[in-house]
Amino acid sequence: MSVGAAVRRVRASGGQFLLLAVLTLVVTLLISGVPRLVNRLAEQGLRAQLSSEPAARRDLSYTSTTASAVATKTAMGDARERFDGLAAAMPPQVGSAVTERWHRVDIPPARVTGPDLAARNLLVDLGLRAMPGVQDAGALAEGAWPSETYVPDRPIEVALDVDVARKLNLRVGSQLRTGNVDVDGTLTDPAPVVVVGLFRPVDRGNGVWDGLPSLLRITEPRGDGDPFVIMGVVAQSALDKRAASGWPIHSEWRYRLGVDRIDARGLDQLIDGLQELQRTVPPGLTLTTGVDVPLRAFAAQVNAARTLLAVIGAGVLATLAGLIVLAAILATRRRRFEFALLRARGGAATAGARRSLAESLLVVPVAAVLGWSLGTLFPGAPDPTAPYAAVATVLVTLALPLATLAVPVGGGDRRDLVRMRPSARRLTVEVSLLVLAVLAAVLLRRRGLTLGEVDPLLVSVPVLLAVAAAVLALRAYPWPLLLVSRLAARTRGSVAFLGTARAGRSAVAAPLVVVVLAIGTAAFCAVVAAGVDASRDRAAERIVPADAVIRGERFAPDTLDALGRMPGVRAVARVLNEPDQRLATDELGTDAQVGQVAVLLIDGPGLTTVGRKSDVDLPVPGVLRSAQPAPGPLPAIVSPAVAADLARAGLDRSAFVSVQGERYEFRVAGTKDEFPLLPTNASRFVILPWQALPPRTTSPVPTSLLVAGNRLNTEALRKAGDEGQKRYQTEGTVTGRERPIGATVDTRAGVRRDLGNGGANGVLAFGFVAGATGGTVLGLLAIAFTVLAGARARGQVLSRLRTLGLSRRQWRGLLLVELAPLVGVSVLTGALVGAVLPLLLNPVLGLSAFTSGTPVRVAFEPGLVAAVFALGAVALGFAVAVEALNNRRLRLGEVLRLGEES
Structure with a gap:
C-alpha cells in the first residue's frame, strides 16, 4: 500500500484515471463556476432593468403633510434634522443602498404679477424653493444667487432657470408681486419679489432637479384660464422668515437607491426592508416610492429562473454521477483479474477496495481542486457552494472502491445475457422505484414549492422519473427485438439475425439510465424554451x-x-x-x-x-x-x-x-x-x-x-x-x-422583443442553452460508455465471425443493427421524459414571470420529433465510430487469441 506502488498503478491505468479525473473536474467546475455565472447574469439584468427606468423611480420620497413650520424651529432647521433622522431610521438593507439624497422646503405656488408678465398677458403662479446644494448643481448665467443675509422690507430675491425666464419674458431685475387671489382675481396681501439671477443646470441628469414642480421647466396650464406654474430658488434665511410669518410650507426628503448598490442576491431582503419602511412612516409624513414594483417583477423572474436551473442542474449532475459510476465500473471490470489474484494470494475481501481508495486519493482530490479553482475564474459573485464541492469530491473518491466491492471478481460466467424473468428482489426494487417516482410527482404538484429555493423534492422528481422511464424501457425493449430476431432467422443472411439477437441480450441497465437522464435534460430544456417562446407570442398578441x-x-x-x-x-x-x-x-x-x-x-x-x-x-x-x-x-x-x-x-x-x-x-x-x-x-x-x-x-x-x-x-x-x-x-x-x-x-x-430582452432573461437563456448543450454532450458520452461496456464481448464475436468469412461491409452492418435498438430506445425514452417533465413541473415553476403574466403552456412541438430523429442519427453514428475506433485499438485477432476475458 505504498504511495509509490499506487502511483505506478495509476500510471499503468492512466486512461481510466484520466477519465475519472476529467469527470471530477467537470463536476467541481460546475459547482463552483455556474453560480458565479448566474449571479453575474442576474446582476447585469438587474442593472439593465433599473437603468431603463427613470432615475426618479428609485427615489424614496417623504413629504410633509403639515402646512406650516414647527413653532420652536426654523423651517430649514426642522427639515435638516428630519433629513438625517429619516436616513438613520431606515432598515440596514435599505439604508446601505442609498447613494444620493436631497431635501428641500417649498412655499406653494401663488399668483405673481409684474410689468414683464403683463407685457405678454401671461397668467403665472410662482413657487419658492430653498434647497441645499442648488448653487453647486447650477451655474449662473446672469446676476447672482439670492443673498443669505436677511434684510427686513427687502423684496424676496429669487433665481430662475434661464430658459424658464426667457419663455415668460423675465430677466434679472424683473419686479414682481406675489400673493393669493380673491374671486375677482385681485392679489391679497401681496409681497414684492425681484429676480436677482438666472442659472443653468450643470447636469440636467442630476437628481437634485427631479423634485416636482420642476425648477427647470414650466408646468403647462391644465385648462383654459389656468396659470402657468414655475418654481424659483430663494435663500434659506428668506424662506425661514416667510414660514415664521405664517406662509404655508411643504417639505420633501428624497433618498435615491443606487443601481450599483442593489445586489440581485439580496432582493428579497431589500423588498422586505421597503415594506417595513412603508409600515413605519412617521406621523405627519407620506412616503412615495416606485422602486419596489420593478424589484418585485425582477425578483419573480430570478426566482423562477433559479428554480428552473435547479431542475436542469439536477439532471446534469445526475448524469455526471452516472458517468462517474460507469467509469468506475468499467475500470474495475478491466482489473477484475488483478483483484482476484490479490484475493488468491491471501488478501482480505477489502484489499482491492483499499488499493482503489489509495489510487483515487491520488487523482480525485487533485482534479476536484483544479476544477474548483477554474470555476473561481468565472465572472460573478460566488455562492456558498464549497460544502457541496467537498461532498461531491468525497463521493467521487469513494466511487472506485465501492465499485471494486460491488463488481464480482470471478471471470467464468457470461454477463451478456438478460434474464427474461428477473429475480423477485430486482422486481421489488424496480416497482418501488416506479411507485416512488409517481408519488413524488403527485406530491410536488399538490404541495407546490417556494420559487428561488433548491427544493429537494423538486430536484429529485426529474431524476426519479427518468430512472423509472429507463427501467420501463429496459424491461420492454427486448420483447420486440425477440420477435424481430425470430423473423430475421427466417430470412437469408446472418447480419439481421445476429444483430437483433445480440441487441436483445445486451446488459445495458446502468448505461441506459444515464443516457435517458442526459437526453431527458436536453429535451426538457428544448420543450420549456419552446413553450416560453410561444407564450411570449401569445402575450404580445394579447397586449397588441x-x-x-x-x-x-x-x-x-x-x-x-x-x-x-x-x-x-x-x-x-x-x-x-x-x-x-x-x-x-x-x-x-x-x-x-x-x-x-x-x-x-x-x-x-x-x-x-x-x-x-x-x-x-x-x-x-x-x-x-x-x-x-x-x-x-x-x-x-x-x-x-x-x-x-x-x-x-x-x-x-x-x-x-x-x-x-x-x-x-x-x-x-x-x-x-x-x-x-x-x-x-x-x-x-x-x-x-x-x-x-x-x-x-x-x-x-x-x-x-x-x-x-x-x-x-x-x-x-x-x-x-x-x-x-x-x-x-x-x-x-x-x-x-x-x-x-x-x-x-x-x-x-x-412588445415581443421587450418580453424576450432585459430582466432575468439572460439567466433563463443561459439555463436553456447550458442544459440543452450539456445534456446532448453528456448523452453522447453516455452512449460511448454504453458501447465500451460491451466492446470486449462484441470484439470476440466479430473476431470469430471474421475468421468464418464475415466481410467488412457485413461487419459494419452487424454493428449497426446491434447498436441501433439500444441507441434508439435510449434517445426516444429520454426525449419522452423530456417532453413529459414540463407537463408535470410547469404549474410550479412560475415561468409566467417571463411572459407578462400570461400562463406558459407546454405543448407538443413538431420540431421536437425532427430533433429527436436527428439526435438519434448523430448518436448512432457516434456509437458506430466509437466502436470502430475501439476495435481498431484492440486488434480483433489479438482479442480472439487472448481469450474470453482479456
Missing part, C-alpha cells in the same frame, strides 16, 4: 392584438379614415376602454351593487378584419361579430365573476352600464376568462359590440386604435394619433378644456 396599437384619451371619429390613408396601413379598428364603471339596474342609473367593471367596446367585424390582416388569431366571440342594431338589450360577453354577480342579482337578462356618459342596456350572452387589450389579472369586465349600439345624443369615440399593416412608421402613427386627439378636443359642439396626454404607439414586434 394587431401590428400596432395607438392609445390615447379620446380620438376624433375621423382618425380612422386618416390612418387608413397612411402608407402601409391595411386595416384600422376602433376600441373603447373605460375602467371602473358601475353597473345599474335601470336607465336612470340605480346602482346594481355588484362592484365595478371595466367596459370594453369593440367593433366586432373591424377587429376580426384587423386580426386576420395582422396574422393574429383574435378570439372574438361570434355573438360580438354578428351583433346588429336591434331593439332590446345588447349582447355582452362578461367575465365569470361579473356573470355570477349579475345572476345572483337577477340582472343577467337586463342591466345597464355607462359608456362615455351614455347608458346602454345589455344582457349576458356568454363569458370569457380573458380578452386581448385587458390586463392579465382583469377579472371583472363587460365587452359590448360597438356596431350594434343604439343611437344616442352623443356617440362614443375610441380610446385605442388597432392598426394592421406592413412597415408601419410608428412616429407617423403617433403624430396621427396626436392630431386625432387634438381634433376631438377643439372641434365639435363641445370643446374640451383639458389638454390630452400625447398618444402612445406600441407594435406587436416591439
Whole structure:
C-alpha cells in the first residue's frame, strides 16, 4: 500500500484515471463556476432593468403633510434634522443602498404679477424653493444667487432657470408681486419679489432637479384660464422668515437607491426592508416610492429562473454521477483479474477496495481542486457552494472502491445475457422505484414549492422519473427485438439475425439510465424554451392584438379614415376602454351593487378584419361579430365573476352600464376568462359590440386604435394619433378644456422583443442553452460508455465471425443493427421524459414571470420529433465510430487469441 506502488498503478491505468479525473473536474467546475455565472447574469439584468427606468423611480420620497413650520424651529432647521433622522431610521438593507439624497422646503405656488408678465398677458403662479446644494448643481448665467443675509422690507430675491425666464419674458431685475387671489382675481396681501439671477443646470441628469414642480421647466396650464406654474430658488434665511410669518410650507426628503448598490442576491431582503419602511412612516409624513414594483417583477423572474436551473442542474449532475459510476465500473471490470489474484494470494475481501481508495486519493482530490479553482475564474459573485464541492469530491473518491466491492471478481460466467424473468428482489426494487417516482410527482404538484429555493423534492422528481422511464424501457425493449430476431432467422443472411439477437441480450441497465437522464435534460430544456417562446407570442398578441396599437384619451371619429390613408396601413379598428364603471339596474342609473367593471367596446367585424390582416388569431366571440342594431338589450360577453354577480342579482337578462356618459342596456350572452387589450389579472369586465349600439345624443369615440399593416412608421402613427386627439378636443359642439396626454404607439414586434430582452432573461437563456448543450454532450458520452461496456464481448464475436468469412461491409452492418435498438430506445425514452417533465413541473415553476403574466403552456412541438430523429442519427453514428475506433485499438485477432476475458 505504498504511495509509490499506487502511483505506478495509476500510471499503468492512466486512461481510466484520466477519465475519472476529467469527470471530477467537470463536476467541481460546475459547482463552483455556474453560480458565479448566474449571479453575474442576474446582476447585469438587474442593472439593465433599473437603468431603463427613470432615475426618479428609485427615489424614496417623504413629504410633509403639515402646512406650516414647527413653532420652536426654523423651517430649514426642522427639515435638516428630519433629513438625517429619516436616513438613520431606515432598515440596514435599505439604508446601505442609498447613494444620493436631497431635501428641500417649498412655499406653494401663488399668483405673481409684474410689468414683464403683463407685457405678454401671461397668467403665472410662482413657487419658492430653498434647497441645499442648488448653487453647486447650477451655474449662473446672469446676476447672482439670492443673498443669505436677511434684510427686513427687502423684496424676496429669487433665481430662475434661464430658459424658464426667457419663455415668460423675465430677466434679472424683473419686479414682481406675489400673493393669493380673491374671486375677482385681485392679489391679497401681496409681497414684492425681484429676480436677482438666472442659472443653468450643470447636469440636467442630476437628481437634485427631479423634485416636482420642476425648477427647470414650466408646468403647462391644465385648462383654459389656468396659470402657468414655475418654481424659483430663494435663500434659506428668506424662506425661514416667510414660514415664521405664517406662509404655508411643504417639505420633501428624497433618498435615491443606487443601481450599483442593489445586489440581485439580496432582493428579497431589500423588498422586505421597503415594506417595513412603508409600515413605519412617521406621523405627519407620506412616503412615495416606485422602486419596489420593478424589484418585485425582477425578483419573480430570478426566482423562477433559479428554480428552473435547479431542475436542469439536477439532471446534469445526475448524469455526471452516472458517468462517474460507469467509469468506475468499467475500470474495475478491466482489473477484475488483478483483484482476484490479490484475493488468491491471501488478501482480505477489502484489499482491492483499499488499493482503489489509495489510487483515487491520488487523482480525485487533485482534479476536484483544479476544477474548483477554474470555476473561481468565472465572472460573478460566488455562492456558498464549497460544502457541496467537498461532498461531491468525497463521493467521487469513494466511487472506485465501492465499485471494486460491488463488481464480482470471478471471470467464468457470461454477463451478456438478460434474464427474461428477473429475480423477485430486482422486481421489488424496480416497482418501488416506479411507485416512488409517481408519488413524488403527485406530491410536488399538490404541495407546490417556494420559487428561488433548491427544493429537494423538486430536484429529485426529474431524476426519479427518468430512472423509472429507463427501467420501463429496459424491461420492454427486448420483447420486440425477440420477435424481430425470430423473423430475421427466417430470412437469408446472418447480419439481421445476429444483430437483433445480440441487441436483445445486451446488459445495458446502468448505461441506459444515464443516457435517458442526459437526453431527458436536453429535451426538457428544448420543450420549456419552446413553450416560453410561444407564450411570449401569445402575450404580445394579447397586449397588441394587431401590428400596432395607438392609445390615447379620446380620438376624433375621423382618425380612422386618416390612418387608413397612411402608407402601409391595411386595416384600422376602433376600441373603447373605460375602467371602473358601475353597473345599474335601470336607465336612470340605480346602482346594481355588484362592484365595478371595466367596459370594453369593440367593433366586432373591424377587429376580426384587423386580426386576420395582422396574422393574429383574435378570439372574438361570434355573438360580438354578428351583433346588429336591434331593439332590446345588447349582447355582452362578461367575465365569470361579473356573470355570477349579475345572476345572483337577477340582472343577467337586463342591466345597464355607462359608456362615455351614455347608458346602454345589455344582457349576458356568454363569458370569457380573458380578452386581448385587458390586463392579465382583469377579472371583472363587460365587452359590448360597438356596431350594434343604439343611437344616442352623443356617440362614443375610441380610446385605442388597432392598426394592421406592413412597415408601419410608428412616429407617423403617433403624430396621427396626436392630431386625432387634438381634433376631438377643439372641434365639435363641445370643446374640451383639458389638454390630452400625447398618444402612445406600441407594435406587436416591439412588445415581443421587450418580453424576450432585459430582466432575468439572460439567466433563463443561459439555463436553456447550458442544459440543452450539456445534456446532448453528456448523452453522447453516455452512449460511448454504453458501447465500451460491451466492446470486449462484441470484439470476440466479430473476431470469430471474421475468421468464418464475415466481410467488412457485413461487419459494419452487424454493428449497426446491434447498436441501433439500444441507441434508439435510449434517445426516444429520454426525449419522452423530456417532453413529459414540463407537463408535470410547469404549474410550479412560475415561468409566467417571463411572459407578462400570461400562463406558459407546454405543448407538443413538431420540431421536437425532427430533433429527436436527428439526435438519434448523430448518436448512432457516434456509437458506430466509437466502436470502430475501439476495435481498431484492440486488434480483433489479438482479442480472439487472448481469450474470453482479456
